Amino acid sequence: MKLLHASTLRLSLAAAFVLAFWSLLFYCAIIAEVNDETDDTLENFAETIMIRELSGEELPTNSGGSNNQFFMYPVSAEYAQSHMKVYYEDRDVYIQEKKEYEPARVLTHIFQMENGVWMHLEVSTPTIEKKDLIEAIFFWMVVLYSVLFICIVLTNYWGMRRNM
Helix, strand or coil: CCHHHHHHHHHHHHHHHHHHHHHHHHHHHHHHHHHHHHHHHHHHHHHHHHHHHHHCCCCCCCCCCCCCEEEEEEECHHHHHHCCCEEEEEEEEEECCCCEEEEEEEEEEEEECCCCCEEEEEEEEECCCHHHHHHHHHHHHHHHHHHHHHHHHHHHHHHHHHHC
């Protein structure tokens, strides 16, 4: 094997590993950003509901004409002490208006009213279909990865050939 071909092969393998690692980090960053923005929206919605409940104001309807939903009900002190006060999760929720399940980001918040009653608040908002996101990112990453990889290999080959 010529030195030119061996060097190009080694540089190409190194580039392939770097690009694969970068792709994984990019995907994780996208999902984290989507979840962060969704969590901020859920926090604001939950805060509005809790403030209205604590001040005795009328609560919005469960869906408010959107796909955002909330459910609130009293729980025992034992239940409140044995569960985390605030947590997020991804799960399928039933959307009454559409009569179907959709993937959603759910915020569960357990808080105590002024009269000592513990309340369990669950706020949800539909999220992007992560399976669709994965497929779209995968497709475009393969396209980008392939074009970038071919460009790197050709540039390395051309540069090494000119230098040798």
